[in-house]
Amino acid sequence: MSASKSIERERLRRFVRYWDRLLEIVPEARREAVEAAGEAVKRSLDAQIQRVDLISGEAKGRVSSWQRIRLGSGGGWAAVSPTKGTVYSWDQRAGFGARVRQHTWHGKPVTARQVTTWLARGHGVRPNGDVTGRQFYAWTRDDAQPIALKAADKVLCRIADEVDF
Numbered sequence: 001m002s003a004s005k006s007i008e009r010e011r012l013r014r015f016v017r018y019w020d021r022l023l024e025i026v027p028e029a030r031r032e033a034v035e036a037a038g039e040a041v042k043r044s045l046d047a048q049i050q051r052v053d054l055i056s057g058e059a060k061g062r063v064s065s066w067q068r069i070r071l072g073s074g075g076g077w078a079a080v081s082p083t084k085g086t087v088y089s090w091d092q093r094a095g096f097g098a099r100v101r102q103h104t105w106h107g108k109p110v111t112a113r114q115v116t117t118w119l120a121r122g123h124g125v126r127p128n129g130d131v132t133g134r135q136f137y138a139w140t141r142d143d144a145q146p147i148a149l150k151a152a153d154k155v156l157c158r159i160a161d162e163v164d165f
Helices: 002-023 026-050 056-064 092-097 112-121 136-162
Strands: 067-073 078-082 088-090 100-102 122-125 129-132
Touching: 002 026, 002 136, 026 056, 026 067, 026 078, 026 136, 056 067, 056 112, 078 112, 112 122, 112 136
Parallel strands: none
Antiparallel strands: 067 078, 088 100, 122 129
16 A cells, blocks of 8 residues: 555545544434535546536537546445447537437447447557546545545534534
8 A cells, every 4th residue: 555545544534533433422423524525526527527628618528527426325435437328419410400319339329338348447549649638636646635624624523513413
């Protein structure tokens, strides 16, 4: 394990130790804090998607709308990931009577998760070329812990002010 990961884990442990008493008194505080952390990381991801050069303005909004916050059933974790839905777009060749067209790859429907992965990690193109990834998930992951801890801390401070412990 690298030294930076060890420091990050220790910072997270200190955070949990500090707020343990409040989390015992107010059990729903954990869910609220984790939810706030997830929302903060989602905002950071949306900002990273907006900074990407090679995606047009309309497509940036579409890619951002595909990202969702998932919460653990016990409220102990949050994750941001693409939706599982199929990707559709307007068929520009149809002119005024444009219709929605489903995208396919090798005859199968393309999902938002696939497109997000291709944009974030890169993909191959013909003839023998590659499109480099935009790395918006990687950049968000690098900054996620401080952003999440700050958002969770803000929620827990608000709850602590409401509860006298």
